[in-house]
Amino acid sequence: MTLDDPLRDRLAETIAATLPELEEHPVAGHLNLIRVTAQAQEDVQALLQAAVSSARTAGHSWEAIGQVLDMTRQAAQQRFGKGSAVPDSERQVRRVTPLTASTEIDTLNRLGRYGWHSVGFGPLYHDVEHSGEQWEHCRVMAFDPARRALQREGWRPIGTLWFPWAYLARPVGQEALPMPSVEPDLRLLALQRP
Secondary structure, three states: OOOOHHHHHHHHHHHHHOOOHHHHOHHHHHHHHHHHHHHHHHHHHHHHHHHHHHHHHOOOOHHHHHHHOOOOHHHHHHHHOOOOOOOHHHOOEEEEOOOOOOOHHHHHHHHHOOOEEEEEEEOOEEEEEEOOEEEEEEEEEOOOOHHHHHHHOOOEEEEEEEOOEEEEEEEEEEEOOOOOOOOHHHOHHHOEOO
């Protein structure tokens, strides 16, 4: 699978634009070109992983994803699957809606105390999955360099980039609190199967 020519050209131009020293200092410039290109490859791989995760959250099969990537279902699942020991049929995934830019992070963090963490999102909703530990969530600008620093600190990307936002979550290392019977402002009434 290859990039379309216009996309490949734009990527090459963007990488070259970050290295004005290539013409002035060719020896050091070429080593920096390797560094910048390797970082771009890492970023594209992260985008691809996020795109596959988003497609799975949207209900696409490993077979369909494999076809798009020109690989078998098994190869796609091995390469991009999370390796979860819990079969899809037993996962506790719910949709929280309606959420807005001003309410979503606070709501996700409150749900996170009870073991729910975002695994995908779309307009006005987040799909959350339950685990036995507490989670925290954050939102940053999609191309903010701080996003990489957050990932080094254990934050995991959620779904694909939602321009201009990128969403991340991480476990906080504490056992999830028991779910309260009633906390209406958490929008739990809208917690439903996607």
